[in-house]
Amino acid sequence: xxxxxxxxxxxISSGRAQDPSDQTVGAAPRAAAQALxxxxxxxxxxxxxxxxxxxxxxxxxxxxxxxxxxSLEAIVLSHQHGVDVLAHLQAxxxxxxxxxxxxxxxxxxxxxQTALKDYQLHAYLMPFNSxxxxxxxxxxxxxxxxxxxxxxxxxxxxxxxxFPACLDQTTEVLxxxxxxxxxxxxxxxxxxxxxxxxxxxxxxRESDFYKPxxxxxxxxxTADQERLAKAAQDAIGQGIVPxxxxxxxxxxxEYLPACYPEPGIWQAPNGAALYDFLVRKFTTxxxxxxxxxxxxxxxxxxxxxxxxxxxxxxxxxxxxAQFFQYLRTxxxxxxxxxEDLLKTYRATAKQVDPELVKLFRTxxxxxxxxxxxxxxxxxxxxxxxxxAGAADGSRAGTYYVNLYRPETRPKWEMTALxxxxxxxxxxxxxxxxxxxxxxxxxRRYGYYNAFGxxxxxxxxxxxxxxxxxxxxxxKFGQLTYDMWRAVRLVVDTGMHATxxxxxxxxxxxxxxxxxxxxxxVNEIDRYIAWPGQALAYKIGQLKIRELRNQAAEALGPxxxxxxxxxxVLRDGPLPLDILGRNVNEWIGxxxx
Numbered sequence: 001x002x003x004x005x006x007x008x009x010x011x012i013s014s015g016r017a018q019d020p021s022d023q024t025v026g027a028a029p030r031a032a033a034q035a036l037x038x039x040x041x042x043x044x045x046x047x048x049x050x051x052x053x054x055x056x057x058x059x060x061x062x063x064x065x066x067x068x069x070x071s072l073e074a075i076v077l078s079h080q081h082g083v084d085v086l087a088h089l090q091a092x093x094x095x096x097x098x099x100x101x102x103x104x105x106x107x108x109x110x111x112x113q114t115a116l117k118d119y120q121l122h123a124y125l126m127p128f129n130s131x132x133x134x135x136x137x138x139x140x141x142x143x144x145x146x147x148x149x150x151x152x153x154x155x156x157x158x159x160x161x162x163f164p165a166c167l168d169q170t171t172e173v174l175x176x177x178x179x180x181x182x183x184x185x186x187x188x189x190x191x192x193x194x195x196x197x198x199x200x201x202x203x204x205r206e207s208d209f210y211k212p213x214x215x216x217x218x219x220x221x222t223a224d225q226e227r228l229a230k231a232a233q234d235a236i237g238q239g240i241v242p243x244x245x246x247x248x249x250x251x252x253x254e255y256l257p258a259c260y261p262e263p264g265i266w267q268a269p270n271g272a273a274l275y276d277f278l279v280r281k282f283t284t285x286x287x288x289x290x291x292x293x294x295x296x297x298x299x300x301x302x303x304x305x306x307x308x309x310x311x312x313x314x315x316x317x318x319x320x321a322q323f324f325q326y327l328r329t330x331x332x333x334x335x336x337x338x339e340d341l342l343k344t345y346r347a348t349a350k351q352v353d354p355e356l357v358k359l360f361r362t363x364x365x366x367x368x369x370x371x372x373x374x375x376x377x378x379x380x381x382x383x384x385x386x387x388a389g390a391a392d393g394s395r396a397g398t399y400y401v402n403l404y405r406p407e408t409r410p411k412w413e414m415t416a417l418x419x420x421x422x423x424x425x426x427x428x429x430x431x432x433x434x435x436x437x438x439x440x441x442x443r444r445y446g447y448y449n450a451f452g453x454x455x456x457x458x459x460x461x462x463x464x465x466x467x468x469x470x471x472x473x474x475k476f477g478q479l480t481y482d483m484w485r486a487v488r489l490v491v492d493t494g495m496h497a498t499x500x501x502x503x504x505x506x507x508x509x510x511x512x513x514x515x516x517x518x519x520x521v522n523e524i525d526r527y528i529a530w531p532g533q534a535l536a537y538k539i540g541q542l543k544i545r546e547l548r549n550q551a552a553e554a555l556g557p558x559x560x561x562x563x564x565x566x567x568v569l570r571d572g573p574l575p576l577d578i579l580g581r582n583v584n585e586w587i588g589x590x591x592x
Contacts, residue, residue: 032096036105039088043108044441046081050074057144058445059392064145065158067138070127070169072176079119082112103571103578104440110575111442114281121274125177126184127170128529135170135247136195138163139208140374144387146394147212150220153228156212160235163209164243171250178258181269186259187502188525191380193256196248198376204236208376263495263502263528275496278532283539284450284575289497292535296489299538300512303483310476324514333410333473338372338403345401346370348414349422355466356424361562362570364431368397368422378404382522384417386426391434391445397427408516412477415468416460420481424565425459426452433572443572449533451573454540457485461545465561476514483513484523485541488534492527502528543576544568547583554587 048055052063068074089109094102118124128134147153177183201207205214213232216225260267265275279289287295308320316323327333335341349370356363366389373381381402389397399422402409419425429452433444460481469475487509494500494508502524509520527534547568552559567586568579 028093029096029098032092033098033101035092036089036097036101039085039092040104040108040440040442043085047442050078050081053141056141057388057390059390059394061155064152064155067159067162067166070135070166070173072172074169075119075124075173079116082115082119086112086116104443107446107574107578108442111446117277118281121270121277122180122182123274123278125173125180125182127173128184128189134192135167136192136199137377138166139199139211140377142209142211143374144390144395145212148217148219150224153212153216153220153224157228157231157235160209160232161239164239167243167247171247174250174255178255181258183255183259183268184265185263185502185528186256186261187263188529189259190256191525193248193252195376195380196244196251200241200244200248201236204233204241207236207240208374209236209240262499263505263524264499265496265531266499272497275531279493279535282449282532282536284448284577285539287539289493292489292539293493293497295542296486296493296538299486299542300483300490303479303486304512307476307479307483310472310479314472314476321511324510327410327412327473327476327514328516333412335406335409335411338406341403341406341409342370342372342401344411345399345414345418348418349399352415352418352423352466352468355468356428358466359462359561359565360424360428361566362432364428364435366393366397366427366431366434368399368427368431370399370401370422373400373402373404375404378402380522382526383409383413383519384421386421386430388426388430388434397422397431399427405518408518410477410516412471412473413480413515414477415463415474416478416481419460419463419468420456423459424462425456428459429455429569429573432569436570436572439572446573448573448575449536450540450543450576451579452540453537454542454544454576455568457482457537457541458544461541480514484509484515485534485538487512488523488527489538491524492532492534495528496531540576543580547580551583551587555590558590 048058048060049063051068052066053068055062056064086109089105089112092105094105097105141159142156145152145156147156199207199209204210210232213229216228220228265271265278268274275289279292280286283292311320311323314323316326318326335344368389372378373385384399384401387398387400389395399418401417421427433439436444460478463469463474463478469478491500491505491508495502495505505524505527506520509515509524510517513520515523523534548561548564551564563586564583567583571582574582
């Protein structure tokens with residue numbers, strides 16, 4: 001398939017031509033391989049058509065004039081599509097496929113088996129994955145789109161006109177969630193009305209939805225500029241703003257009162273089963289909540305010892321709690337203005353770039369930039385996040401940093417944060433996956449949290465080998481970030497499985513990590529609204545580190561960390577068990 005705006009048609013291929021072990025001959029193996037390729041290609045086109053904002057983000061502009069259909073009917077149709085794909089996959093004789101095609105079949109089947117379980121548990125009735133992401137943040141899509149041609153603006157105008165329907169559909173889903181008691185915690189979701197208030201503007205030109213029309217590309221004629229600007233103001237003022245006001249009224253009067261008073265998903269009718277599933281889904285393991293909780297406690301204890309050793313080296317006299325307070329408050333650790341904070345983040349990123357060749361043989365061609373998190377969501381979100389570039393090269397990867405209240409953004413955390421969100425963390429992993437044209441698109445652009453976030457956390461530790469933690473406070477920052485992810489295992493399972501309240505989770509976090517209270521509260525609220533996702537980081541990191549240690553021990557002087565990183569990243573994101581198999585096969589090949 002040659003998807004419009006995407007990297008070449010071979011990106012959808014099964015990868016068979018790239019597989020040196022593929023010795024399949026004869027009509028039956030060829031037919032099986034072609035059948036699998038057709039299923040994969042048709043499924044990818046379906047995904048793009050039914051997830052048009054994701055398609056737009058990737059650079060596939062065929063559906064740039066529409067949003068997703070959020071209705072309950074569309075959810076049922078999506079479920080049926082998954083059932084159909086599973087049937088087609090099961091009809092293909094696995095024994096006739098090459099090793100690479102068997103992996104493609106397994107991974108696509110796993111994706112839809114997970115989606116099937118998600119549907120059976122009615123998780124779709126909670127269409128939020130954190131307090132900062134939901135229907136209320138849709139306008140941010142404009143920041144990721146190119147506005148160069150007249151059609152780019154016409155497409156965005158069409159999206160403006162249809163957006164009120166998205167709000168109505170979301171209201172329908174949330175009402176069904178109320179009826180089934182499939183809701184989240186009131187303490188987290190009460191942030192949303194304030195986010196909506198910022199978008200219910202008197203002047204449509206102040207709306208974030210209007211941003212593309214504030215300046216036009218030179219190729220757009222003046223007459224069209226005037227027409228489009230007027231039409232956009234009408235669509236926002238007469239359509240979007242009233243629809244947002246209606247949605248806000250429903251949200252405040254009906255939805256929030258129906259939300260649970262406590263933080264945990266255990267309050268839902270199928271809460272225990274749902275959380276067990278989410279733990280498996282986000283970690284790609286068979287770990288139980290109790291096992292994850294214990295791993296967290298063990299990691300907290302281990303990292304505490306390392307933190308204490310670094311604290312002693314700094315020469316600070318006092319308890320750990322006093323040291324944390326010192327790190328959170330001493331002016332030397334903070335920039336005074338958002339502008340200075342942004343400059344420091346950018347300078348930190350540039351310090352990392354030249355050191356990458358020490359640890360990586362292959363690096364992505366796609367560049368990345370450092371930008372501020374939008375003001376509308378900065379108060380409610382975490383310190384930073386990464387947004388992938390477009391597959392067609394029209395947009396670089398972006399490391400978004402939070403400039404809200406710079407007095408709460410310590411410089412000692414910047415190196416670890418930068419290594420995680422940009423390079424060698426998310427940007428290296430995600431951009432390299434995009435550039436693997438021998439893989440089918442669902443693997444190039446897919447995501448397993450345990451792999452992606454585990455890699456990001458593992459990348460933080462690579463600062464030692466790149467000479468970036470010579471400053472003891474920066475090293476303490478890295479340990480603070482490692483502790484942060486260990487604490488997640490304890491508090492996420494604590495709230496969702498063992499009935500911890502929100503304050504207990506906040507207190508535990510504050511006692512064990514030097515993170516600022518603003519960040520801690522935002523983090524805890526994120527775990528409440530996105531059960532299980534926060535477990536992926538530490539579980540993934542521990543697996544990658546285990547595999548590296550295993551390879552180093554087995555190969556001795558033949559171990560090359562650059563080749564190990566290549567083995568981990570070259571096949572795109574993978575479940576942790578398959579990643580382990582790949583590394584073990586590599587070790588076996590070298591030993592043989």
